[in-house]
Amino acid sequence: MIDIALFDEHRLALEGLSGLLSGVSDFRVVLNCDDRNVLTEKLKSIQVHVLILNMHDISVRNLNLIVQLTISSPKLKILIISVIDSEEIVLKTIKAGAKGFLGKDSDRNSLLEAVYTLRNGHDYYSKSITHLLLNRYISSLKADELSQNSDINNLSSRQVEILKLWGESYTNQEIADKFFISVRTVESHKNHIMQKLNLKSTVDMVKFAIKNNIIEI
Amino acid sequence: MIDIALFDEHRLALEGLSGLLSGVSDFRVVLNCDDRNVLTEKLKSIQVHVLILNMHDISVRNLNLIVQLTISSPKLKILIISVIDSEEIVLKTIKAGAKGFLGKDSDRNSLLEAVYTLRNGHDYYSKSITHLLLNRYISSLKADELSQNSDINNLSSRQVEILKLWGESYTNQEIADKFFISVRTVESHKNHIMQKLNLKSTVDMVKFAIKNNIIEI
DNA sequence: ATTGCATTTACGTGTTTCACGTAAGGGAAG
DNA sequence: CTTCCCTTACGTGAAACACGTAAATGCAAT
Secondary structure, three states, X not given: OEEEEEEEOOHHHHHHHHHHXXXXXXXXXXXXXXXXXXXXXXXXXXXXXXXEEEEOOOOHHHHHHHHHHHHHOOOOEEEEEEOOOOHHHHHXXXXXXXXXXXXXXXXXXXXXXXXXXXXXXXXXXXXXXXXXXXXXXXXXXXXXXXXXXXXXXXXXXXXXXXXXXXXXXXXXXXXXXXXXXOHHHHHHHXXXXXXXXXXXXXXXXXXXXXXXXXXXX | OEEEEEEEXXXXXXXXXXXXXXXXXXXXXXXXXXXXXXXXXXXXXXXXXXXXXXXXXOOHHHXXXXXXXXXHOOOOEEEEEEOOOOHHHHHHHHHHOOOEEEOOOOOHHHHHHHHHHHHOOOOEEOHHHHOOOOHHHHHHHHHOHHHHOOOHHHOOHHHHHHXXXXXXXXXXXXXXXXXXXXXXXXXXXXXXXXXXXXXXXXXXXXXXXXXXXXXXX
């Protein structure tokens, strides 16, 4: 029997999540909670194996919640569910102490699998996440093969900075002024970005930036 | 019997939501969807009474989805579920054409109530939302509902053609060759588009084209 | 039928960005 | 110390952009 606590600020989502788990005989949902403070209070008295945190946004507040719970309940396994599943976010939650992460591509089976896996003392990350986490490791080994994959991880931070501003309709000159570098340098950065990502036009670069959440539509 | 379509980018949440509705005998969930494009496609063929959209973020893209569906399926009642329920956000979705909004304080009963209410031709907003909004304010917003998305309609078909090709990374020269016109003419068209839509850069033009489904990401 | 207006077409001029090189200096890794 | 990548920067020619001007067309209203 696995004792589970559920947290979701959104009551509807909380109930939905609760429903997904209630059918499983091995599971016992001992706590449904939509209030951060109530959660931390309750977890001091009752002991659960797995805490499922549905995070609608990954704010410092939410990350802190993970950190706090990790400290106060070292044996508690925290599973994050979030529709926001960029590499940065996943890494932050892991760093904060989460043992599992389910992105938006996850379904009920992934959830059940994740709970079992965490209960058994292992980490669980959904497919897209694993792929994401492995990518930078693999890319360091097989840089040539993967250089064709238009992956944001291959961009340097400077290149992302430039791309971000340019995606907000800054002109090269404005970007140059902002960073105190030459316009030619800005052009160079953009050239390198296009080469690296194998993009054939600036239009493609905009699309790439949008796809990779570098800029907002 | 009320036919319902469900959309949620997050599969887990989608399944949870589906579970919350499945127990009700009056309801028939005919479509579960986690892909924006699939949704619009499917809704062209099957007819549902209520579409429930769970929005994890209220982006222009999401708002535009509402607008598009409102235009293509005028009889469809759209119910928004979102953990983000600030006044501004709610107003935007209503403006876009949504007939109901459930904020984070809503539970399963609110959901069922909302679906019934929408099916009966009325609007539904959860408690916290209702007291936020003045009725006359809502109705004044609805008046200009149709004039809001007139931007795209102001473009001539030629302008849209050009924008479409350019959005597919065609160069001006290629577009000119395709239409047997001068490169300068292509430039003129683009200039006119930018003037007409009050865009200040080509990056903005890409974004506009994406927002208005002229080009695909 | 003529007026009026937006559209489509096109060009001129000057600025900006793109595409493709080259290359120096810095820092991290081996 | 060497190697490799990143950052910085420049050169050149082509392409695209910004801002005008302007003629021919098409269409709707009077």
